Amino acid sequence: MKQKIGLLESVAFSLIRQAVIYLPDDVKDSLKKACAEETSESGKRQLRTILANVALAERKQVPICQDTGTFSFYIKAGTQAENLGLVEEALVEATKKATLEIPLRPNAVDPFTQKNSGDNTGRFIPRVHWEIVDGDCLEITVMAKGGGSENASAVGLLVPSDGMKGLKRFVVDAVIKAGSQPCPPTILGVAVGGGADIAIDLAKKALLQPLDKPNPDLEIGGLERELLEAANMTGIGPMGLGGKTTVLGVHVDYAFRHPASYPVAVAFSCWASRRASARIHADGKVEYLTHKPQGGT
Amino acid sequence: MVTYQLRTPISEEDGRKLKVNDTVYLSGTVVTARDQAHRRALEFRKESKSLPVNLEGLAVFHCGPVVEKRQGNWVAVAAGPTTSTRMEAFEGEFIEAFKPRVIIGKGGMGKRTSDSMKKYGSVYCAFTGGAAVLAAQSIRRVVEVQWLDLGLPEAMWVFEVEKFGPLTVAIDACGNNLFADVSEMVERNRIQIYDKLGCS
Numbered sequence: 499m500k501q502k503i504g505l506l507e508s509v510a511f512s513l514i515r516q517a518v519i520y521l522p523d524d525v526k527d528s529l530k531k532a533c534a535e536e537t538s539e540s541g542k543r544q545l546r547t548i549l550a551n552v553a554l555a556e557r558k559q560v561p562i563c564q565d566t567g568t569f570s571f572y573i574k575a576g577t578q579a580e581n582l583g584l585v586e587e588a589l590v591e592a593t594k595k596a597t598l599e600i601p602l603r604p605n606a607v608d609p610f611t612q613k614n615s616g617d618n619t620g621r622f623i624p625r626v627h628w629e630i631v632d633g634d635c636l637e638i639t640v641m642a643k644g645g646g647s648e649n650a651s652a653v654g655l656l657v658p659s660d661g662m663k664g665l666k667r668f669v670v671d672a673v674i675k676a677g678s679q680p681c682p683p684t685i686l687g688v689a690v691g692g693g694a695d696i697a698i699d700l701a702k703k704a705l706l707q708p709l710d711k712p713n714p715d716l717e718i719g720g721l722e723r724e725l726l727e728a729a730n731m732t733g734i735g736p737m738g739l740g741g742k743t744t745v746l747g748v749h750v751d752y753a754f755r756h757p758a759s760y761p762v763a764v765a766f767s768c769w770a771s772r773r774a775s776a777r778i779h780a781d782g783k784v785e786y787l788t789h790k791p792q793g794g795t
Numbered sequence: 796m797v798t799y800q801l802r803t804p805i806s807e808e809d810g811r812k813l814k815v816n817d818t819v820y821l822s823g824t825v826v827t828a829r830d831q832a833h834r835r836a837l838e839f840r841k842e843s844k845s846l847p848v849n850l851e852g853l854a855v856f857h858c859g860p861v862v863e864k865r866q867g868n869w870v871a872v873a874a875g876p877t878t879s880t881r882m883e884a885f886e887g888e889f890i891e892a893f894k895p896r897v898i899i900g901k902g903g904m905g906k907r908t909s910d911s912m913k914k915y916g917s918v919y920c921a922f923t924g925g926a927a928v929l930a931a932q933s934i935r936r937v938v939e940v941q942w943l944d945l946g947l948p949e950a951m952w953v954f955e956v957e958k959f960g961p962l963t964v965a966i967d968a969c970g971n972n973l974f975a976d977v978s979e980m981v982e983r984n985r986i987q988i989y990d991k992l993g994c995s
Contacts (some may be wrong), residue, residue: 517836520804540973543961543963544923547923547926547929547961548923548926549927550929551927554928554929554932555873555927560861560872560873560931561927561928562873562925562927562928563873563875563924563926563927564860564861564872564874564875564927565859565877566860566873601861602861602865603859603860603861603873603947603948604947604948606947607946612831612950613851613946614947616945616946616947625846645877645878646877646878646901646902646924646992649878663908663992663994664994666990666992666993667994669994670862670985670988670994671987672980674982674985677902677974677977677978678901678902678903678977679878679880681901681924699877724992725872727990728991728992730986731984731989732984732985733977733980733981734863735977736922737902738903738921738974739921739965739973739977740973740976740977741973753919768924768925769925770925
C-alpha cells in the first residue's frame with residue numbers, strides 16, 4: 499500500500515515539475531511560428547522575449563512563469579485499477595512536495611481570512627476531476643493555470659434563438675474584454691450547451707487538447723478555425739501591445755442543453771499553457787505521455 | 796524609439812524624457828508591490844507612518860515572485876510581472892504619496908494612473924508576462940523583504956537588478972498610453988469581426 503502511494507506521489511510530482519518547467523512541443527512550435535509571422539514590431543519583440551524565456555527555463559530547470567498557478571488534476575481511472583482511494587491523498591502530497599522542492603509559488607488563499615496556506619493546498623485545491631474508463635490503467639493529467647488567464651473566464655447564458663451567432667459574438671466579446679490581461683497569445687477553450695457548470699468545465703478541459711489536434715468533427719473543426727481567425731482580427735496582439743497573434747488555437751466542445759438554455763463558456767490559457775500526462779499500468783510501469791521521464795519534451 | 800540604460804534613483808527630469816515605445820534596461824533598486832502591499836502602503840500614509848522602504852525615484856514592480864531560501868538567503872527563482880489593472884484603484888494616489896519613477900507590470904493601466912504620472916513625471920513600463928526566468932536572471936540580490944505576513948506573493952521584495960529588460964515604455968509622463976491606443980483600434984475592429992462572422 500505504502501509503495502503504491504509512493505509511486506502515485508512520485509508520478510504526480512514529476513508531472514507537476516514537467517508542466518511548470520517545460521512547455522509542450524505543440525505550444526513551443528506554435529509560438530515559434532507566431533514569432534516568425536508577426537508583423538508588428540512590438541508584438542515580435544514580446545514573442546522573442548517569450549521564446550528566450552522558455553529556453554532559459556528549460557536550461558536552468560526552473561518554472562517558466564512565477565505564477566505557477568493552481569493545479570487541476572484530470573484522472574482517467576480504469577474500472578480494474580487498484581488503490582483508487584489513495585489517489586487524491588497522493589496528489590495533495592505531491593503538490594505540497596513540489597511547492598517546497600521545485601519550488602512553486604504558494605497560491606492557495608482562504609477567501610475569508612485571506613491567509614495563504616503556504617503549500618498550494620486547501621479546500622478543493624488542487625481540484626481533482628474523475629473519469630471512469632475501461633481497463634486497469636490510471637492516467638493522470640495535471641494542468642497548472644495562472645490567475646491572469648483564469649480571471650478572463652466567461653460564462654454566458656445566451657438566448658437559444660440566437661444560436662451560433664450568439665456564440666460567436668460572445669467569444670469575440672470575451673477575447674476583446676480580456677484584452678491584454680490573460681497574457682496573449684492565448685489558447686481558448688470554448689464550450690456550448692449543458693448548464694453553466696458543464697459549459698465551463700468542458701471549456702477548461704478543452705485547454706488540454708494539443709494545438710496540432712483540431713476537433714475531428716468537420717463542423718466543430720470549422721468553427722474552431724473561424725473563431726481563431728476572428729480572435730486574431732482584433733489586433734490585441736502579443737501581451738496586448740498590438741499585433742496579429744492574439745490567440746494560438748481554439749478548442750471547442752459541447753454538451754446537449756435544456757431547450758430554454760444556451761450556455762456558452764470561454765476558458766483562456768495564457769501562452770504558458772502548462773500540462774503534463776502519464777499513464778500508470780497495473781504492473782507499475784509508468785508511461786509519460788507528454789514529456790520525457792526526466793523532464794524535457 | 797530610443798533605448799535607455801537607466802539606474803535608480805531616476806530623476807523627474809529623466810522620467811519626463813521617456814516616451815511610449817522607448818525601450819528601457821533598468822539597473823538599481825526594484826521593489827515589488829501587489830494589491831495587498833499597495834493597500835497597506837496607503838493605510839500607512841493615512842496614519843502618517845513612513846514605509847519600510849523609501850520608494851522615491853525607484854521602480855515599483857507588480858510581481859509576486861517564486862523565491863527560495865538558500866543558505867539562509869532569499870533567492871528569486873522566477874519573477875515576471877502580474878496584471879497591473881488590479882492596482883489601478885491605488886496607483887494614482889500611490890505615486891502621489893511615494894513618488895516612484897517607474898511602475899513595471901503587464902497589461903497596462905488606466906487614466907487615473909496616467910494622470911498621476913503626468914503630474915509627477917513617472918512612467919509605466921510593460922515587461923513580457925510570463926518571462927519570469929529572464930526577469931530573475933537580472934536580479935543580482937534580494938536586498939530585503941518586508942510585510943511577509945501578507946504571504947510570499949504579496950510581500951514587498953526589494954531587489955537589486957542589473958539591466959532588467961527589455962521594458963517597453965507604455966505610459967509616459969505626457970499622457971500617452973499604448974494600451975489605450977491598442978484598445979481603441981480593437982474597438983474599431985470589433986464591428987468588422989461581427990460582420991465577417993455574420994453576427995452584427
